[in-house]
Amino acid sequence: xxxxxxxxxxxxxxxxxxxxxxxxxxxxxxxxxxxxxxxxxxxxxxxxxxxxxxxxxxxxxxxxxxxxxxxxxxxxxxxxxxxxxxxxxxxxxxxxxxxxxxxxxxxxxxxxxxxxxxxxxxxxxxxxxxxxxxxxxxxxxxxxxxxxxxxxxxxxxxxxxxxxxxxxxxxxxxxxxxxxxxxxxxxxxxxxxxxxxx
Numbered sequence: 001x002x003x004x005x006x007x008x009x010x011x012x013x014x015x016x017x018x019x020x021x022x023x024x025x026x027x028x029x030x031x032x033x034x035x036x037x038x039x040x041x042x043x044x045x046x047x048x049x050x051x052x053x054x055x056x057x058x059x060x061x062x063x064x065x066x067x068x069x070x071x072x073x074x075x076x077x078x079x080x081x082x083x084x085x086x087x088x089x090x091x092x093x094x095x096x097x098x099x100x101x102x103x104x105x106x107x108x109x110x111x112x113x114x115x116x117x118x119x120x121x122x123x124x125x126x127x128x129x130x131x132x133x134x135x136x137x138x139x140x141x142x143x144x145x146x147x148x149x150x151x152x153x154x155x156x157x158x159x160x161x162x163x164x165x166x167x168x169x170x171x172x173x174x175x176x177x178x179x180x181x182x183x184x185x186x187x188x189x190x191x192x193x194x195x196x197x198x
Contacts, residue, residue, distance in 0.1 A: 010141060011120065012099045013044050013054030015071070015092035017063055017106035018079035027108050029063040029180050034194045038181055039065035041109030044048070049113035055093065057086045064107075091141065091149035100125075101141045101149065103158060107181045108191055111138060116140030117172055122169045127162040129172040135162040 017029055017039055029039040036044070039056075046054070056066045059079030066073060074093060078085040087103060094101035097130075102119065116138060119126045125142040127135035136159045141149050141170065145168075148161055162168050176193050179186060 002078075010096055010104040011053055011054075011097070012090070013046055013051050013102045013104070014074070014087075014093070015039070015046070015054065015056045015104050015106050016083065016086045016090070017056050017066055017087045018059035018076045019083065020059075020080070021106070027063075027127075028187075030065055030182070031187055033109055033187060033190055037063075037065040037068075038109050038187070038190075039063055040069075041105040042104055042106050042111060043069060043071065045111050045113050045116060046104070049116040050102040051116065054102070055090065055107070057090050065106075081153070084152035084154050084156040087158055088150050088152045091146050094141075095146050095150055100143065101146060102138065103141060104138045105180060108138070108178065109181065110177045110179050110193060112177055115171065117176065118171045124169055125162070125165070125167065126169040126171060127158075128178065129170040130178065131175060133163075134159060135168060135170055 018048055022073040030037050045089050053071050054164055056071045057074045059064055062073060074089060076086045076089045091101055119138060119140045125140060125145050127139040128137060130136050138163055141160055149158060181187055
């Protein structure tokens, strides 16, 4: 894999898209939002931030937005076990490439390119600051934490790993930017927020 590692040490961007979307009724990443599929919004934010194409982590069923994309797909055979396994798969890939890992969720279509750039500014593990003082994704996971991320299992996300490490820098975000699409009502809310952005 060393043939494909950028010389500038830029992070491996991983967009997690392997969930079953049960609460939404299935297919949420391909639902249309302001003329684009939900998952496409995240890919576009990465491109607008000037970041290199990374990988889309998928399960056995590949969402249409991922199939239609030129991004490489990383299949997580344990996707049914939960989010932690997708983070672990992406972290293992980053470890083999000797790169930090930038983790994003495909169901967070309002993430702004500027926020992604701010996560990379510090050159160390950096998480998004959530309400209540918690840390979460999007997040840059640096070399020191990558082995721990690669060991995640089940439905345990990166939140506890990032929140419990005093060395992790935090970048606060507007809560509206962190809306994730879990239910159909969230899609309507995202549409409303996008219209307010102009």
